[in-house]
Amino acid sequence: MTAPEKSSNKSKVLKTEPLDYKDAKWATLLKITYSDPEGVERTWESGERLTRPAGSDIDGVGVVAILQDPSKPDADPQILLQKQWRPPVDATVIEIPAGLIDPNESAETCAIRELKEETGYIGTVMEAGFGVSPIMFNDPGFCNTNLRMVHITVDMSNPANQNPQPELEDNEFIETFAVPLKDLWALCKKYESEGYAIDARVGTIAEGIELAKRWKF
Template sequence: MWGKTQLRVFHRAMSSSPSALYKQASKLLDPKTTVAKVTSQTPLSNENARFINLEKLEYVSPAGKKGVWEIARRTTRPKGSAVDAVIIIPTLKYANGDKKLVFVRQFRPPTGGVCVEFPAGLVDPDDTLEACALRELKEETGYVGVIRKRSGVVWSDPGLSDANCEIVWADVDMEQDENKTPSPHWMDNEVIEVVTVSLSELEKSMEEWSNNGYLIDAKIQTFLIGLCMET
């Protein structure tokens, strides 16, 4: 863990050089050295909740029996939108035919740890899914891509929440000048590390990430299961 002196030095560097944060992302997000953590937990009533509401559902089961269910319902879905968010699966394509997948690492307070995920983001009002996907790809990773295909609506955790998303596949041309020196544009308080992995190395990389204390998003594991079923 970083000491107080190290943090003071780093914060001074950040105030004079915004690009330093990008260069330090790997250390800031290393589970062995990160200072990111959950410091308190407080029950939240719905009137104080900004992004989700807790609700009790009464329902009748397919067998005709009455039941009760508790859910977390998103409050951020734009009016008229069918989905809350977009998940991007970016593929870096090189002139020699090589391909790599792009992942991001970031601290996720609900887990208390640093997660490895696909780039993703919430849909803004008046967004198209394509525009949202390309914007989030650029903001989180710095890469500029084109949409190859979309999944249609999928549900993120149907036993807990009404949250849903679309999965978008994006191709990134590594011959394009912007992609040779990608420049992300994070939101306030974000630190994101970009990780690229070839398909053949994904299973090995996931095992190494887990052994090193990173938390694996279920969508990556599901993606790997699909790959393994094809071999």
């Protein structure tokens, strides 16, 4: 079982302050007035993304990238993870590759592009109806942000995947690593004990694997 070294990211929150609506670029807050099942008028405070392209039904994608080498059929498949410091939680987060969708871009195209940009790996979307998930809402009690999970196989025998080079933007500081898929639950517990934050997508994948193991699906 492998684990990443402690993050070397030295980022830190310097201050927090209210965000004026006119200055919002990525997200804002809304006050929603609605009627409950008994006809009582109520209000709800909600976050809203400002970046969803017109005509798109999602904000972005999460990428479940599984590393496999066809020449080693008995080797344990590995899942590609990342370490990225996130200001809202003031911590380095264990994540999967992910990103916002571009105008007129499909979830599949977005996932392949984001995987290449963030990790350098080239992958193929899985077939047999498992390539793209239904639309998932990240935190529907708070915001309307949503995504599709895209499941990708990375062929490690492909020469292009031997020395992958990410194409990060100047504000991206991402460390990529891979761990055995079967050990993900135990590793999440380990990372948490070391001070990392666990992205809910990573934790949910790990929990699903553990449930399948325990109930012998």
